[in-house]
Amino acid sequence: MTARRSDATRAAILTAARQRFAADGYERATIRAIAADARIDPSMVMRYYGSKEGLFAAAAEFDLRLPDLTDQPTDQLGEVLVRHFLDRWEGDGTLIALLRTAATNQGAADRMRAVFTDQLGAAVAAVVPDPAQAPRRAGLVASQMLGLALTRYVLRLPPVVDTPPADLVTWLAPTVHRYLRAPT
Amino acid sequence: MTARRSDATRAAILTAARQRFAADGYERATIRAIAADARIDPSMVMRYYGSKEGLFAAAAEFDLRLPDLTDQPTDQLGEVLVRHFLDRWEGDGTLIALLRTAATNQGAADRMRAVFTDQLGAAVAAVVPDPAQAPRRAGLVASQMLGLALTRYVLRLPPVVDTPPADLVTWLAPTVHRYLRAPT
């Protein structure tokens, strides 16, 4: 269990892979390019991760790290969630890589679906007035949050890219709040 | 200018291409597979469309066909827009193909950006209280409509897929209405 010397190489591969997958998507990100970025031989990637699919699975391992929404004042739930997603995305390309890849790769789509269903679903269920409607409410929140990520980081629609995060929070928080709390 | 016999082949290629691009995305949709679907030889695709890029450009040619929003009662703008996008998507895979491809293909992303900036931007500008804010409002509408398409047709998030279109309109129309009309 003591750290092996090669852990540094492992980590370098993973970092390069995340960047390439985020920038190019699954198909265009080649093992050769990832290996070149990490300054190692392509065959090392195979030795450590078995296959390109295995590497992607390791690189796309991630967590939304949602805060406990029951700690928050009810009327600020929307604001807290929107701000959290924006922070999460600006700092970490993993979710963008997953999003880009999920468009064409079945495994990535499955993973993404699981993350949002499980993690966002659980967080939302805890603060929703009617438990039976929790999944639908979580789905609506996901649609707006993922639409934001898509237009801002992938399509780079000018008005969305140019709007500073603080303004985005102002606009989107009421939407999310309504999806969570509006009476059915 | 009279119709040539080969126009049927041209159309068959285009139909098959749209289906493959929508189902598989740009990279995974191979010219060989498209040609097989259209029951012709791969080289025919090249003869008619020059290259895979050219074929995609032809297949991704499309129009949002937005109605004239100035004809609509102001308080129903959200409902009309949401319903229109849902109708447009259920019947035509072209936009889904473009969305799937835009995740990894620069040209498709550019096209998508242009379509939403120009067409949705123009439609929105006509019904917005403050012209200076029109692009931002259009961007917000785009983020929710594209988020809906992404979660419903690409990721297939269960709660979004299971919600019937009429209920989606009920939930999303107020959001779109607010993005269009809320005072800044």
Add this chain to the structure above:
DNA sequence: ACCGGAGGTCAACGCCTGTTGGCATAGAGT
């Protein structure tokens, strides 16, 4: 001093891709 294995390099394989040029065929214009 020896050895065994982990970390790393190299060249190559088989496959699939977009793309090309040559060749057959049939039908319209003369």
Add this chain to the structure above:
DNA sequence: ACTCTATGCCAACAGGCGTTGACCTCCGGT
């Protein structure tokens, strides 16, 4: 009847891909 051109098929090319196996080179344990 004869050409000419549009239409279509076939075989092949070059390049890039994921993946493999043989080899080299250290270094810690005995």
